[in-house]
Amino acid sequence: MDWTALILSLELASATMLVLLPIGVWAGRKLAWTRFRGKALVEASLALPLVLPPTVLGFYLLVAMGGATPLGRWYESLFGHQLTFSFQGLLVASLIFNLPFAVQPMQRAFEAIAPEVREAALCCGMSRLRLLRRVELPLAWPGILSAMVLIFAHTLGEFGVVLMVGGSIPGKTRTIAIAIYDRVQAFDTAGAGIMSAALLLISMLAIGLSYLITSPGGIRRHD
Amino acid sequence: MTDPARGLRAAIRQIVPIPLQADLACGREEVLALVGPSGSGKSTVLRCIAGLHTPLEGRIECDGETWFDAGSRVNLSTARRRIGMVFQHYALFPHLSALENVLEGMDDPGGTGSRERGRELLRKVHLDGLERRKPHQLSGGQQQRVAVARALARDPNALLLDEPFSAVDRSTREKLYGELAELRRELKMPVILVTHDLEEAVMLADRVSILSRGKTLQAGPPLEVMERPATVEVARLVGLRNVFEGRVVSHHRDRGCTVLEWDGRRLDVRLQEAFPVGARVAWSLPAAGVLLMPRDRNPGGVLDNVVGGTVGKMVTLGNRVRVPVHVHGATGALLSTTVPRHLVESYALAEGNPLSLRLRGENIHLMPPDDSPRDPAAPFPPSSYRHVTN
Numbered sequence: 001m002d003w004t005a006l007i008l009s010l011e012l013a014s015a016t017m018l019v020l021l022p023i024g025v026w027a028g029r030k031l032a033w034t035r036f037r038g039k040a041l042v043e044a045s046l047a048l049p050l051v052l053p054p055t056v057l058g059f060y061l062l063v064a065m066g067g068a069t070p071l072g073r074w075y076e077s078l079f080g081h082q083l084t085f086s087f088q089g090l091l092v093a094s095l096i097f098n099l100p101f102a103v104q105p106m107q108r109a110f111e112a113i114a115p116e117v118r119e120a121a122l123c124c125g126m127s128r129l130r131l132l133r134r135v136e137l138p139l140a141w142p143g144i145l146s147a148m149v150l151i152f153a154h155t156l157g158e159f160g161v162v163l164m165v166g167g168s169i170p171g172k173t174r175t176i177a178i179a180i181y182d183r184v185q186a187f188d189t190a191g192a193g194i195m196s197a198a199l200l201l202i203s204m205l206a207i208g209l210s211y212l213i214t215s216p217g218g219i220r221r222h223d
Numbered sequence: 224m225t226d227p228a229r230g231l232r233a234a235i236r237q238i239v240p241i242p243l244q245a246d247l248a249c250g251r252e253e254v255l256a257l258v259g260p261s262g263s264g265k266s267t268v269l270r271c272i273a274g275l276h277t278p279l280e281g282r283i284e285c286d287g288e289t290w291f292d293a294g295s296r297v298n299l300s301t302a303r304r305r306i307g308m309v310f311q312h313y314a315l316f317p318h319l320s321a322l323e324n325v326l327e328g329m330d331d332p333g334g335t336g337s338r339e340r341g342r343e344l345l346r347k348v349h350l351d352g353l354e355r356r357k358p359h360q361l362s363g364g365q366q367q368r369v370a371v372a373r374a375l376a377r378d379p380n381a382l383l384l385d386e387p388f389s390a391v392d393r394s395t396r397e398k399l400y401g402e403l404a405e406l407r408r409e410l411k412m413p414v415i416l417v418t419h420d421l422e423e424a425v426m427l428a429d430r431v432s433i434l435s436r437g438k439t440l441q442a443g444p445p446l447e448v449m450e451r452p453a454t455v456e457v458a459r460l461v462g463l464r465n466v467f468e469g470r471v472v473s474h475h476r477d478r479g480c481t482v483l484e485w486d487g488r489r490l491d492v493r494l495q496e497a498f499p500v501g502a503r504v505a506w507s508l509p510a511a512g513v514l515l516m517p518r519d520r521n522p523g524g525v526l527d528n529v530v531g532g533t534v535g536k537m538v539t540l541g542n543r544v545r546v547p548v549h550v551h552g553a554t555g556a557l558l559s560t561t562v563p564r565h566l567v568e569s570y571a572l573a574e575g576n577p578l579s580l581r582l583r584g585e586n587i588h589l590m591p592p593d594d595s596p597r598d599p600a601a602p603f604p605p606s607s608y609r610h611v612t613n
Contacts, residue, residue, distance in 0.1 A: 116314035119275050122301040123308040124328045125377055134327065138318045 004171050005179035012087070012104050012175060013155035015028060016094045017148050020102040023095075024147055028106030028137070033115075037215025050100050061093045065165070085167050090175075093165040094155050101150045110136065135156020146210040153206035229286055231381050231413040235271050237279040243267060243437040249381075249413040249430075251286075256424035256445070257417045259434035260460070266311075266418045268434065272415065273308055274301035285380050285413070300324055304381075307374030311386045313366045315358040321345060321369045323355035328376030343371040349402065364395040371406070379547055382414045383472055388423060391509050425449070433457050433458035450509055450586065455593035458507045464559040465508040468592055471498050480526060480584070486552040490528045505590045508543075512559035512586030515570055516579045526584030530556065534576050539564070558582075 031043065065083040066072045075083040075179045083089040113136060158178045166173030168182060176195055177215060183192035190191070230250040237243045245268045249255035257265045270276040272283055274290065277298060283291040290299045307328070315324050325341040326332040327389070348368035358366055363487055367387055374382060388396045404427060407414060418424055424431045425445040432442040441453045452458040458466050469485035474496050481498075483490040483506065497502050516529065535547035535557065544567050548558045558580060562572075572578065 102610035114312075114314065116310050117316060118313065119273075119301075120308070120373075121327070122275070122317070123273060123306060124373065125302040125330060126307065127302070128328070134319075135316055203524060 002179040005176045009161055009176040011216060012090055012094055012150045015091055016098055016155045017151045019095055020151055021148060024102030024106045027103045028079060029110050031045045031107045032110035032207065046103050047100050048058050048199055049097050054160025065089055068123050085169060085173060087172060090162055090166045090173055093161045094158060097158065097161050098151045098154060101154055102147050103120050105143045105147040109140035113139045146213050149210040150205045153203050156202060215222040224267060231285045233272055233283040235268055235278045235281040239435055240266060243278060245439045247432050247439065249415055251413055252411055254407055254414040254416060254428045256428035256431045257415060257434055258421055258424045258515045260419060263434045264437035265434050266385055269385050269415060269417050273306050273383055274304050291598050294529045305377060305379055306381050306383055307379035308376060308383045309370045309385065309387045311375050312390055313370040315366055315369055317358050320355050320357055321350060323370045324369050325376050328373035330377060343573065344376060348372045363391040364399060367391060367399060378534050379412060381412050384416045386417055403427060433460055435460055451588045452507060452590065455505045455590055463509060464509045466505060468505050469502065469557055471500050472502055472575060473500055486554050488552065488558055490582065490584060491526045492584040502544060503592045505592045508582060508586055508587050510560045512583040513558055514581040514583065515562060516581045528582040528584055529579055530582060531579050532575065534572055534574055534578050536574055546572060548580060
């Protein structure tokens with residue numbers, strides 16, 4: 001069992017989840033309640049990572065973040081190391097790869113809030129912050145929670161994008177999914193099996209939790 | 224009543240998404256009912272007042288404060304207008320208890336004394352003991368009461384009610400009418416009630432404003448609007464069935480009477496000199512002004528007009544029966560009256576029988592002739608006038 005890889009994966013999953021939480025809430029609300037030109041295009045672009053082969057996405061990210069590009073040079077001048085083949089680079093890739101898993105469930109959750117309820121809150125004199133805190137977030141909470149669970153589980157299992165952008169540097173970019181691949185390459189079936197079982201367990205827990213939250217009779221239910 | 228410094232006044236103009244040309248005034252401690260068929264724009268007018276919809280042009284002010292003025296680009300936010308609003312389906316916060324819903328309506332929900340005041344408001348709407356219930360654990364009537372308490376929690380400048388009785392059953396509605404009538408005596412602000420039910424407006428409002436296809440047609444005390452509609456369109460909207468056309472023959476100030484020619488006969492009606500002799504006019508008569516008269520009895524009223532006809536197909540409406548009468552004459556006009564059920568037997572009313580009627584001239588009201596004829600069977604046209612914009 002490669003504990004370093006497991007911990008790195010858990011760190012990456014947690015970081016992705018935390019960074020995407022505010023982004024998802026912001027984008028989900030925006031897409032749920034406002035109409036603007038090119039909205040369909042934005043929605044389609046957000047859904048693109050769902051269908052794009054991870055290696056293709058990884059390849060473009062590798063090219064975009066490499067030391068020869070303005071983004072890569074700017075990052076290196078700022079932090080002293082290159083963005084590709086680093087944890088930060090993995091995080092950026094993971095954020096982009098997970099955008100649809102964050103935005104779509106949250107958008108659906110905000111869409112489910114009756115417009116009248118938000119108008120009633122305005123009539124009550126609520127500030128935007130209070131409206132968000134007292135009405136929108138509590139009502140959209142099941143959707144937000146299930147999005148976070150999905151992101152977490154999805155990041156743990158990421159392979160193609162991570163390999164392209166980060167390679168397999170132990171303690172730095174070798175996630176558990178890549179460690180499993182390495183073990184298999186080294187004919188260590190037992191080691192790969194234990195780690196696979198760990199991932200299977202975590203994934204089952206995550207998906208079970210997600211269903212529990214969103215199913216009728218789940219932990220929160222409003223009529 | 225319409226002192227500009229007190230109460231609410233609104234003039235609203237727009238072309239899309241639905242055309243509006245609405246004007247209304249509602250004094251403090253007054254209940255104004257905004258009445259019109261579905262799609263007439265009455266809810267949109269209310270939303271404009273609440274600041275939930277911005278019209279193209281117009282002006283809205285309350286107690287001397289301008290809430291909206293297209294000319295000087297004033298447009299206060301909903302929160303700053305300080306209104307209390309009851310939505311058609313109440314729009315309660317589903318995750319909060321009845322008491323928490325009311326507290327959210329206050330400026331300082333966590334402040335000292337807020338909870339006590341919230342309980343007091345719920346007591347006022349007869350919901351004591353149900354403070355901890357969530358909306359889905361309350362009946363429709365109870366939800367409406369929570370919505371009313373929440374709307375009043377801020378001591379609003381104006382109370383806006385958007386068809387608040389349409390989502391409950393009849394018996395609950397009757398009860399809520401009583402409660403609102405009781406509550407309104409304590410309310411010191413303008414109250415605007417949107418409804419499509421004229422009876423509801425008559426019961427609860429001091430004044431009604433009739434809206435059709437986005438346009439204010441007439442405003443005034445309910446009975447006045449119902450008995451003296453300004454136009455044929457209003458007459459149809461308020462459900463008057465007896466609307467006909469005639470011609471002014473003469474005015475007699477001494478007798479307080481105008482003589483009208485209708486269908487080859489003369490009618491004595493209440494003096495209405497605004498219409499010159501010879502003018503073509505429309506006239507209306509509420510069903511209550513059409514009285515049954517046995518053939519052998521002599522009419523007593525001064526302005527009573529006797530007309531003969533044949534009973535048409537009668538319709539029983541609970542304890543009352545609607546009796547259409549084909550009037551003997553050139554055009555065969557159809558008069559309509561309603562009588563208590565027992566009178567059908569004592570007068571031996573039956574389809575095809577002859578019948579004499581007394582038309583009470585005192586109740587006959589003259590209007591300009593309707594030059595835009597339309598199907599009287601469909602007084603509320605479908606929303607074909609809506610401009611669809613994409």
